[in-house]
């Protein structure tokens with residue numbers, strides 16, 4: 001799993017490597033520029049043959065420095081290169097100034113403006129990790145300017161499409177951004193490549209090694225370190241069987257054999273008559289995910305309806321919190337409530353009863369509690385009352401609307417310059433448990449700031465997953481994966497659930513409805529274990 005570095009962390013890594021004498025700023029810049037050219041040729045092999053024409057737009061910082069390297073490299077390969085600069089070359093930082101001078105010894109540098117001839121490639125080296133505010137007008141115009149050369153003009157961004165904030169994935173000012181076909185970043189990807197508008201403006205993302213050494217390692221199986229952010233992505237073991245370290249290590253039934261009780265008992269609390277569909281989706285997902293047993297609890301009046309729709313999932317009538325106490329023993333290792341449960345006092349009292357259940361004599365640890373949908377919305381009038389009930393084995397799985405109801409100051413509309421990652425970290429700290437905020441960029445955080453980003457973007461984009469009931473399935477998946485005795489920490493379970501959810505949707509393809517998701521899991525598991 002890749003550790004995603006903020007702009008400040010990336011700067012610190014570079015500075016540390018330079019201070020330790022392992023490299024120089026100039027060497028890093030040379031490698032960065034060459035890596036961009038290599039990535040361009042890899043993406044568009046036709047450009048690697050013969051001479052073509054490029055427009056290179058350079059900015060006032062080190063991102064511009066990379067641009068001068070790219071210009072020199074392309075010219076050395078016989079290309080016709082036009083270089084334009086925003087700002088004053090005399091004020092470039094030292095390394096970028098040196099690269100400017102190397103280029104300027106034999107090629108002109110013009111201010112930003114229309115390019116005279118047609119080009120095959122536009123290189124955006126205006127701003128990278130240093131962008132702190134909306135693009136100046138002249139730059140916004142330059143990045144939006146169409147280049148002559150027709151449909152065949154390829155657009156590559158150096159580190160970031162200028163206008164994109166690499167920490168947040170936001171476009172400060174809301175407009176003015178380079179639309180890239182390819183973005184080449186260095187050392188590790190940054191959160192903004194995966195968050196918010198990032199994927200749409202980056203086009204395709206390539207991460208190039210510029211010789212800064214290891215980048216965080218593959219820490220799958222263990223949770224992310226406090227305060228760090230990692231990308232939840234598949235990790236294959238270097239040695240041994242083909243089982244993937246991630247997500248394989250989080251899927252107990254792929255890793256071990258055992259009795260059904262070894263794989264835990266998940267309980268899903270469902271809604272009343274005519275509202276049981278969401279709970280049934282969650283229950284089926286929990287069972288498919290590998291819980292040894294799954295029981296659905298529903299109001300007595302809904303028993304018949306649910307019984308007609310389920311076989312392997314067990315069913316019991318549960319009128320209220322008092323009945324819940326009598327029904328649940330300490331072999332119950334995971335509970336899921338919220339989908340279709342209804343908003344109001346009954347749900348609040350069930351949440352209180354569920355959260356009050358702690359490890360019994362037979363259980364090794366507190367049951368995992370997945371709170372979703374109505375279990376969250378029921379506390380909108382008094383979120384602190386919910387936070388007072390929660391414990392570290394709880395996980396909240398809101399979408400943006402539910403998140404905003406519980407954390408109004410961290411809501412999407414109130415976030416301003418704060419990234420989704422920071423917002424979820426604050427929320428987890430306040431709630432005292434794991435929080436998973438859904439989206440194409442799903443962010444999961446623990447109260448200590450350990451965070452994970454699961455991105456269904458680029459070649460993993462699944463727009464058809466935005467369908468009614470998909471969230472209920474995710475809640476059930478988490479409960480099912482968390483139920484086994486050998487299940488890893490909740491944040492690792494949530495990462496695996498987010499990944500499986502998207503893989504199930506990808507395996508089914510367009511036309512997907514929520515019912516299809518649990519039944520695609522066997523196919524996904526076969527690939528994971530294969």
Ligand SMILES: NC(=O)C1=CN([C@@H]2O[C@H](COP(=O)(O)OP(=O)(O)OC[C@H]3O[C@@H](n4cnc5c(N)ncnc54)[C@H](O)[C@@H]3O)[C@@H](O)[C@H]2O)[C@@H](O)CC1
Nearest residue numbers: 025028029032061062063127128129130131132133134159
């Ligand atoms: N030694 C290094 O530090 C390396 C840096 N590299 C490149 O350098 C980039 C980072 O360089 P910098 O830190 O110089 O940052 P940038 O080159 O992204 O831009 C920084 C400059 O732009 C100004 N600025 C920021 N937002 C602005 C706005 N909206 N309008 C006008 N001016 C604005 C800043 O005040 C600063 O002068 C990376 O993205 C990467 O491309 C690579 O060459 C690898 C090595």
Ligand SMILES: [K+]
Nearest residue numbers: 124127158160
């Ligand atoms: K750029």
